[in-house]
Amino acid sequence: MATVKVYDQNKQECGEVTLAPEVFEIEPRPEILHFVVRGQLAARRAGTHMAKTRAYVSGGGVKPWKQKGTGRARAGSNRSPVWRGGAIVFGPTPRDYSFKVNRKIRELALRMALSSRLADKGLMVVKNIEIAEPKTKLFAGVARTLGLEKALIVAPEVNETLIRSSRNIPGLNFTTPDQLSVLEILRHKQLVLLEGAVEPVQARFAKGE
Incomplete structure (x- = not known):
């Protein structure tokens, strides 16, 4: 089992979390990732x-x-x-243009994408991100402290304050565990899991086993 450090929004260590090996320690297979990404892009075509x-x-x-x-x-x-x-x-x-991608293949590809981010040290767990009001300047300061450039941030639930304060910053996007996709994970070099989102992510994708 992989154990990663948990940071606060000031990038100070505040604990550790253990990640499920059936979700975060899968050997990536490029052909499966490519097939699923191609399916997602094809489904977007009008x-x-x-x-x-x-x-x-x-x-x-x-x-x-x-x-x-x-x-x-x-x-x-x-x-x-x-x-x-x-x-x-x-x-x-x-x-x-869309074509069918079997559910088990989609789930396997998602676990492979998550595993690849952990393997290349692009995964970070943050305890929480709190800002007083939805201002880009405030969130930009937090992102700069955490070293976020092109990052996908996974929050346990929709947070309008964080979404509104980050949407004008290029390269930063928010999502929730139920909306995670292989394409979004792979197109961002960094994957940031807020601590409250770790368990929902593992609970969702561990079902593929």
């Missing part, structure tokens, strides 16, 4: 792109010129794909 085929493009109801006798090539419509302003052949059509 898929509303479309180009007009001959069924949708307007105009072209009259034959531009007679079939014979003009010396020009035969033409049946001025909205033919070979004409400027004409239809598009085999253009994009609306589609759903």
